Amino acid sequence: MAVGGHRALELLNTVAWRLDPARTEERLPDDDALQRWAEGAGFTPVAVDGGVAEVRALREAAYRVLRPLATGAAPGDPEPVRRLIVGALGRAAIASVAPLDWRIAVHGTSDLPAALALEVWRLLQFEDLTRLRECADEACGWLFLDRSRNGSRRWCSSGDCGNRDRARRHYRRTHT
Template identity: 45%
Template structure:
């Protein structure tokens, strides 16, 4: 069995970005790996990101709708089109019908996850909160060749290039070093 967590880290800075990043090597068709296709990954992901307190069962029933939400959010963050905005708006409206808020200000609407069918509406509201926040303007896509992961660039001059300096950043620095050391082969 493939280790679905090998090479995957919660680096997005927000559960919405970490959901989008469940696809590794998104921009390299030969290496693309969708972790949601691995049995048990979604349940563990939900627990590790804090979306739920305990792992949920029966995740296979919601993998496809979660995948659809993930891809819609990815397009909204990278190349939004009116059809995706409308589709997401419909999902938000449906999720708000299930939402509750704690009696405290500011009001924060959430869908409690009591059963597997609550996962998609809950993630939809998490994504909606993020997409309406100021942080959405700080989203960048990794400049690593083929990576495609998204992250929050909170650097002072907004110059962060890679999802991880130790991963994609290190590969790029190694490529640059090789090209300098071996110009004829570059």
Template identity: 35%
Template sequence: MRSSEGMPFSVVTGALWLDLVYTGGEGDRSCWEALHTPTDVAAWAHSSGVVSDPSAVRIDEADLRAAHRLRETLWDMANRLADGKLPTSDAVAHLNAVAQRADPVPQLVLRSGVLELDRGRNADGAQVLSAIARDAIALLSGPHADRVKRCAATDCALLFVDTSRPGARRWCAMSRCGNRDKARTRRRFEKG
């Protein structure tokens, strides 16, 4: 991602489904849109580890629209959870419906004398989205269900899953918001 100042930074969201949330969206989030075409969805699925080869995934315009709809559902769910609220029954129903398809099938392949994992060869868009929905279901029904958090920086609204052992993570990215907060605290201490 890029900050409003144009500086690149990465956010470790802690979940595949939250990674999808940060590919753009409706309204103010449209400026971040990364999923313009079916090929973009395949490339994102590859960079996120859902599939090994983006050219071997069959994704069409309907899958692109389904990815956008799932992303909006997950955006709403994540924000509600970060605010201490439960997701809506419609969001839960949509997530469950998307998860009905099988995940992309992993295969073991032998390449140049080395065994490698090949995920999602000949997968379709519904399978890719199912993997994302299943990731959300697994997290939201597991021990980190109550750890969807909003960055503690007053000028940041990014969400993440706190998978730290003590559950004390505060920042979307230490390299961005954490360091800025430390610098502000240091300046206040030096002035006072």
């Protein structure tokens, strides 16, 4: 599941085939799905006690800010993201003083909107977003940090979108 290279991006990528409305797939339909996803992402929410709607709202607000950074489109409105990050910081504990870092204890799924807002803040604050890319597949829509040395990664997953592209090009080569 670690395609994006950052927890905030794994969250954004819980929508599959985002750029093809006929195929778009919501991978966080309810709180149970949110709990399973969060465990895979390294959180340990024991209780299933809500939060999925807020997590999806955070995801979409962050997507509107982050996608233009990958594609060069007009910048998205950062205000909703600002509000969610400030709200999360308002209830966060200090994890470390120097350098300053914050922590949200995750006991249940209802803690995830705040914990994930901090992940979005970390992504925006600390990562090299000139490395943010959108998968080259025309329907996929997943975002990732290109950590390859020469910055040449094009696909969310070379074994997935990359393979489909190779198969398409092979088909065209052998059928024309």
